[in-house]
Amino acid sequence: MTRESELFAVPARRGRAVRINEGQAIKIINTHGEQVVDTWCFSAEDLTEFMSMEHIRPTLTRIFPRRGDQLVTNRRRPILYFEEDTSPGIHDTLMAACDDYRYGLLGCTEYHDNCTDNLRAAMRRLGLTVPECPSPLNLWMNIPVDSEGNTEWGEPVSKPGDYVVLRAQMDCVVAMSACPQDILPINGRQRAPTEAHYQVLD
Amino acid sequence: MTRESELFAVPARRGRAVRINEGQAIKIINTHGEQVVDTWCFSAEDLTEFMSMEHIRPTLTRIFPRRGDQLVTNRRRPILYFEEDTSPGIHDTLMAACDDYRYGLLGCTEYHDNCTDNLRAAMRRLGLTVPECPSPLNLWMNIPVDSEGNTEWGEPVSKPGDYVVLRAQMDCVVAMSACPQDILPINGRQRAPTEAHYQVLD
Numbered sequence: 001m002t003r004e005s006e007l008f009a010v011p012a013r014r015g016r017a018v019r020i021n022e023g024q025a026i027k028i029i030n031t032h033g034e035q036v037v038d039t040w041c042f043s044a045e046d047l048t049e050f051m052s053m054e055h056i057r058p059t060l061t062r063i064f065p066r067r068g069d070q071l072v073t074n075r076r077r078p079i080l081y082f083e084e085d086t087s088p089g090i091h092d093t094l095m096a097a098c099d100d101y102r103y104g105l106l107g108c109t110e111y112h113d114n115c116t117d118n119l120r121a122a123m124r125r126l127g128l129t130v131p132e133c134p135s136p137l138n139l140w141m142n143i144p145v146d147s148e149g150n151t152e153w154g155e156p157v158s159k160p161g162d163y164v165v166l167r168a169q170m171d172c173v174v175a176m177s178a179c180p181q182d183i184l185p186i187n188g189r190q191r192a193p194t195e196a197h198y199q200v201l202d
Numbered sequence: 203m204t205r206e207s208e209l210f211a212v213p214a215r216r217g218r219a220v221r222i223n224e225g226q227a228i229k230i231i232n233t234h235g236e237q238v239v240d241t242w243c244f245s246a247e248d249l250t251e252f253m254s255m256e257h258i259r260p261t262l263t264r265i266f267p268r269r270g271d272q273l274v275t276n277r278r279r280p281i282l283y284f285e286e287d288t289s290p291g292i293h294d295t296l297m298a299a300c301d302d303y304r305y306g307l308l309g310c311t312e313y314h315d316n317c318t319d320n321l322r323a324a325m326r327r328l329g330l331t332v333p334e335c336p337s338p339l340n341l342w343m344n345i346p347v348d349s350e351g352n353t354e355w356g357e358p359v360s361k362p363g364d365y366v367v368l369r370a371q372m373d374c375v376v377a378m379s380a381c382p383q384d385i386l387p388i389n390g391r392q393r394a395p396t397e398a399h400y401q402v403l404d
Contacts, residue, residue, distance in 0.1 A: 048334075052298065053256070054255070054256075054296070054297060054298035054337040055298045057296050057297060057298075057353065058296075058297045058298060058304070058353075059307075061352060061353045061354070061355075062350075062351050062352050062353060063296060063347060063351040063353060064351040074298070074335075075301075075303055076301070076303040076304060076306075076307060077303075094256070094259050094260075094265060094296075095256060095259060095260045096254065096256035096257045096259075096260060096276070099277075099278070101277050101278040101279075102260070102278060104278075105261075105278060131333075131334075132250075132333075132334060135256040135337070145265060145347060145351065146349075147348075147349065148264075149264050149265040149266040149347065150263060150264050151259065151260075151263045151264060151265060152263070153263075
C-alpha cells in the first residue's frame with residue numbers, strides 16, 4: 001500500500017524542488033487541468049548527472065515518453081520510472097525551459113517570470129546550485145509535430161486533477177516549475193498560469 | 203568573393219575544433235557521402251554559451267534546421283547562420299552525442315570511440331575545456347519521426363562531396379566529430395565510419 005505524504009503546492013509562476021529516495025515516487029498533479037509543469041530530476045549524489053531529454057529519445061526511439069518508460073540521465077542510467085499517467089499522455093521533450101531572453105524575443109520589455117530562473121530558485125531553497133538548466137520534461141505541454149517536422153504551440157489536453165507518478169530509480173532531487181508562459185497558449189487559451197501540486201509517495 | 207583556406211580532415215572516428223571569427227564561415231564536407239558529423243559551436247568569449255538544439259527548436263518552430271535558419275545559443279542569440287547546404291537537407295537535432303555508456307547499452311564490452319569524448323579531445327587540442335557536452339547538430343543524420351513520435355535510425359541521404367556552410371554570428375569555436383557509430387546504420391549500411399573535411403571561409 002502506498003503511503004501518501006502531505007500535498008504541497010507549486011505556486012503559479014513559481015518552482016519547487018524536493019529530494020526523494022530510490023524507491024519513493026513523486027505524484028505531480030495538474031490541479032486546474034491546463035498547467036504545464038516543467039520537470040527536472042538530478043542525481044542526489046552528483047548534480048551533473050540529470051534526466052536528459054536528448055538521451056531519453058534515443059533510448060526510447062520516441063520523442064514523447066509515456067507510462068511504462070524508463071527516463072534516463074545524461075549517463076544513460078534510469079533515474080525515474082514513468083509509473084502512472086491519468087492524462088491523455090501528451091507531454092513534451094523538445095522545447096527548452098522558458099527564460100527571460102525568450103520573453104524578450106516575445107516582446108516583453110521587463111523581466112518576466114520564467115522556468116529557468118524558477119529551477120535555480122527552487123534548488124537554492126534546498127541549498128543546491130544547479131550546474132546548468134537541462135532541457136526539461138514538459139509535463140502536459142502539447143507540441144504537435146507534423147510530418148515536415150513543424151511544431152505547434154498547442155493547448156493542453158489534460159483535465160483538472162490529472163496526475164503522473166514518477167518513481168525514483170536512484171536518490172534524486174525533482175524540481176518542478178508551474179510554467180509562467182502567458183503569451184503563447186501552452187497553459188490554455190486563457191493564458192492564465194495556475195498552481196500545481198505534488199506529493200511524495202513511499 | 204570568398205577566400206577558401208586550407209582543407210582539413212576530421213579523421214574517421216575522431217573530432218576536431220577550430221576557432222572562427224564573426225563573419226567567417228565554416229564549410230563542412232561530407233567527403234565520402236554517408237558520414238554523420240556531430241557539430242557543436244561555443245561562444246569564444248564564454249564556453250557556457252553554446253548552440254543549443256532545445257533553444258533552436260522553439261525559435262524555428264521546427265525540429266529540423268535548414269538553409270536560411272539562424273541557429274541560436276542557450277541564451278537565444280544567433281551564433282551560426284545556416285548559409286548553404288548542397289545535400290537534401292536531412293539533419294538531426296533530437297539525439298544526444300554517442301558516448302561510451304551508449305555503446306555499452308548496444309552490447310560493446312570494451313571502450314568504443316564516441317562523439318562525446320571526441321568533443322572533449324578536440325577542444326583540448328585548442329587548450330579549451332568544455333563545461334558539458336551539449337546536444338549536437340547532427341549533420342546528415344537521418345532520423346525520421348512519424349506521426350506517433352516514433353523515431354528511426356535511417357541511413358544518410360547525402361552524396362559524396364555534399365557540404366554545408368555555417369557563418370559565424372559571433373566569435374566562436376566550432377567542434378566536429380566524424381561519428382564512430384558502426385552498430386546502427388546511421389553512417390550508411392556498410393557501418394563504416396569515414397573521415398570528413400572542413401575549410402574556414404572568409
